[in-house]
Amino acid sequence: MSAITQLRNPPRRRGMCPGVLAPMEVGDGLLVRVRVPAGVLPAASAKRIAELGRRYGNGLVDLSHRGNLQLRGVAATDMAALIEELRALGYVSEGAESEAVRNVLTSPTAGLDGTAVLDVRPYALALDARLAADRDLHRLPPKFGWLVDGGGQATLFDSSTDVRFDAVAEAVDGPLFRVGLGGTFEGAVVLGHCRPDDLIELAAALARAFLELRQTLAEPPRRMAGLVKTLGVEVLRERVAGMLTGPLPPALARGSLPPPPVAVEGEAAAVPSPSQRGRVREGATSPTRLFLGPQPFWLGVAFPFGRLDVDRLEALAAHTHEIRITPWRALLLAAPQDGAEETATALGGILDHHDIRLKLTACSGVTGCDVGTTDTHADGLAIAERAAGLLEAVRMVHVSGCAKGCAHPGAADVTLTAREGVYDVALNAAPGGTPWRSGLTPSEAVTAVADLSVEELFRVR
Numbered sequence: 001m002s003a004i005t006q007l008r009n010p011p012r013r014r015g016m017c018p019g020v021l022a023p024m025e026v027g028d029g030l031l032v033r034v035r036v037p038a039g040v041l042p043a044a045s046a047k048r049i050a051e052l053g054r055r056y057g058n059g060l061v062d063l064s065h066r067g068n069l070q071l072r073g074v075a076a077t078d079m080a081a082l083i084e085e086l087r088a089l090g091y092v093s094e095g096a097e098s099e100a101v102r103n104v105l106t107s108p109t110a111g112l113d114g115t116a117v118l119d120v121r122p123y124a125l126a127l128d129a130r131l132a133a134d135r136d137l138h139r140l141p142p143k144f145g146w147l148v149d150g151g152g153q154a155t156l157f158d159s160s161t162d163v164r165f166d167a168v169a170e171a172v173d174g175p176l177f178r179v180g181l182g183g184t185f186e187g188a189v190v191l192g193h194c195r196p197d198d199l200i201e202l203a204a205a206l207a208r209a210f211l212e213l214r215q216t217l218a219e220p221p222r223r224m225a226g227l228v229k230t231l232g233v234e235v236l237r238e239r240v241a242g243m244l245t246g247p248l249p250p251a252l253a254r255g256s257l258p259p260p261p262v263a264v265e266g267e268a269a270a271v272p273s274p275s276q277r278g279r280v281r282e283g284a285t286s287p288t289r290l291f292l293g294p295q296p297f298w299l300g301v302a303f304p305f306g307r308l309d310v311d312r313l314e315a316l317a318a319h320t321h322e323i324r325i326t327p328w329r330a331l332l333l334a335a336p337q338d339g340a341e342e343t344a345t346a347l348g349g350i351l352d353h354h355d356i357r358l359k360l361t362a363c364s365g366v367t368g369c370d371v372g373t374t375d376t377h378a379d380g381l382a383i384a385e386r387a388a389g390l391l392e393a394v395r396m397v398h399v400s401g402c403a404k405g406c407a408h409p410g411a412a413d414v415t416l417t418a419r420e421g422v423y424d425v426a427l428n429a430a431p432g433g434t435p436w437r438s439g440l441t442p443s444e445a446v447t448a449v450a451d452l453s454v455e456e457l458f459r460v461r
Contacts, residue, residue, distance in 0.1 A: 028058055028368045029073040032082065034091050038106045038124040039067045039325040045089055046317035050310040056082045060368075061313055063306040063329040066145070067105055072368060101131045101138055103145040105161060108326040109154040112297040112334060116152030117167035117175045123199050124148040130200055137207045141222040144210075146203065148177075154291040157185040159327055162224035163206055164188055165199055181206075181233065182225025189228050191237060201244065209239040291332065293351040299340050301349040302330035304357045304384075305377055305407075312347045319343055356391040357384050362399040363407040365418070372401030374418040379442050386450035390414075393454045403432030413457060416445055425449065427457055 034049060041049075049069065053061055058073025074082060086092045106124035107116065127146060131137055145161040157166075165177040166185055177199060180188030194202050213236065214220040214227055221227045228236065292300035301316065306329025316333060317323060319340035324332035330350075333340055341351065350357060360383065363369060365376030380399040384391065391397060394413035398405070401418050410430055416423045417431045423445035424435035437448050 028060075028364075029075060030079065031062075032057070032071045032074050032079075033064070034069040034071065034086060035102050036068060036091065036325050037102075037104070037128045038110065038121045039108045040121065041069075041323045041325060043317040043321050043323060045091075046323050047314055048085075048089060049091075050314040050317070052082060052085050053310040053313075057310075059310045061308050061310060063303070063308070063325065063331070065327050065329065066103065067108065067325045067327045069325065100142045101140045101144065102128050103143065104128045104131070105145065105147045105156060105159055105327055107148070107150045107152065107154065107156060108324040108332055109152055109291065109298065110150050112324075112332075113150075113152035113154065114296075116150040117169065118150050118196065120148045120150040120165075120167060123165070123196055126200050127203055130204060134204060136211075137204065139211055140207055144207075144223070148199070153295075154289055154326070156327065160184050160187070162210075163203065165194070165203075168193070181228050181236070182223065189225075189233050191233060202240070205240045205243040206236075208243060209236055213239060289328075290353070291326065291328070292330065292353050294336075294341055297335060298324070299333040299336040299344065299351075300326075300330055301333065301344045301351060302328070302355075302358065303349060304360065304381060305329075305362050307377065308347075312349075315343055315347060316340075316349075356388055357381070359391045359394060360384060360397055360399070361408045361412070363401045363405075365399075365401040369401055369406075371404070372418065373421045374399075374401060374423065374442055376401050376418065379416070379423075379446060382442075382446045383449050386446060387452070390449065390452060390454060390457070394457070397449065398431065400431040405431030414449055414452070416449070427452075 049071070050061075053059060053071045056074050056078040057071045060072040062070040062072060064070055071082075083092055104124055104127050107113075107120055110116065110121045110124070111119040127148065131146075145163075147156055147159060147161040147164040147166075149156040149164065150167045156164075160183050162182060164180040164185070166180065167175050168178045169175070173195070176193045176195060178193050179191040179202070181191055182188055191206075210224060210227055213231060217227075217230060221230065291298075292302060299320075303312070316331065319337045320333035320335060322334040324334060326332060333344075344351060360380045362376040362380040363372065365372040365374055365379075367375060367377065376399040380397070383397060383399070387397075396408070396412040397414045397416075398408045398412035399416045399418075400407065403417055403419070405415075405417075408431075411428060411433070412430075413428060415426045415429055415431055415433060417426065417433075417435075421441075423440050423442065424432075424438040425440060425445055425448055426433040427436045437445075440448060
């Protein structure tokens with residue numbers, strides 16, 4: 001009997017979380033999340049999903065920050081038929097508990113980017129399969145997340161998750177994964193390093209250790225960061241070591257290795273030698289992420305607020321053999337065919353990293369949420385038309401349909417929070433923060449933001 005099946009605590013059932021088998025009810029119907037393993041969506045599957053969204057939904061498709069597709073406007077009476085269609089495509093697990101734990105974020109350019117340390121798709125797919133099949137791991141909290149990053153010019157360095165495996169520059173015996181717990185690359189607590197072949201068993205051991213240790217606390221944490229903060233990394237390291245059989249992987253050692261593989265601006269298109277692959281220029285800070293527009297092996301296309309429709313998805317799929325879903329609410333067309341760039345532009349796609357619309361974040365608002373009372377997307381685009389100078393100078397303007405801030409719960413340079421059809425505008429604050437102007441109609445709010453000077457905004461900081 002394996003160590004996994006010898007766990008003392010049997011699996012327990014928990015409530016379903018929003019997902020393919022437990023859709024979320026929103027203002028325009030049911031929102032159905034389609035998890036795409038490793039973010040790799042064959043063009044044929046994309047076309048089929050577009051057909052299903054047209055038949056069973058309202059035709060709108062959202063791209064999530066977790067690298068998933070979301071079909072909107074599905075009627076409850078159509079759910080069973082939609083699930084069977086998605087199951088036939090291979091995008092539905094056997095049960096809701098299995099579906100809920102398949103939260104694996106993967107480098108969207110894996111296998112396409114010559115600057116990456118290694119192609120992480122096999123490891124991400126194997127981890128996704130292990131999470132789906134191993135019933136002991138179905139006890140993980142619904143939002144417990146994993147990340148497998150191969151580095152390169154579209155690194156996931158600033159994506160926060162519970163357990164992250166970041167490929168680092170090659171050692172004597174080949175590339176390794178840096179194992180981090182709870183947070184972004186810089187914010188995670190480093191457990192150590194592991195060989196690629198050890199990733200799956202180490203991940204399973206980390207999950208089991210988390211589940212066992214959290215039950216020893218009066219208030220069991222739901223995220224890895226909370227467990228590490230309470231008990232410390234050494235307690236977790238010892239528990240994992242006791243679960244593994246055979247020689248311990250390097251992850252349980254405390255040595256240090258080079259920094260993560262990232263691309264440096266101006267060098268993204270070059271394919272480095274094995275000894276240079278994944279290196280960072282001396283003194284470099286945050287890596288420059290280059291993925292939009294025509295790249296050597298893909299075409300990156302974003303849409304305002306991560307919203308497109310089935311017609312656009314279908315049209316883009318016709319120009320490639322494979323679409324990659326990114327956590328930046330954009331799509332990558334692998335090996336795009338002639339005319340792909342022109343088609344993407346005609347469809348309203350964003351191909352330029354400097355497009356000011358990328359500075360805007362907005363939830364669905366009144367068109368897609370039963371709490372929203374304003375058309376957040378329309379108001380956001382109006383700000384883009386009238387406040388280009390401000391948007392060029394700031395990091396983000398957030399238009400939120402309510403104080404929950406579902407699209408971005410943190411602080412933004414300018415935040416519009418809707419309530420009963422009007423907006424409160426706050427500066428350098430989260431949704432619901434102390435307003436700079438309050439009770440403005442949508443047109444008044446747009447004008448107020450358009451008239452806001454960069455100097456005034458920075459004075460408030």
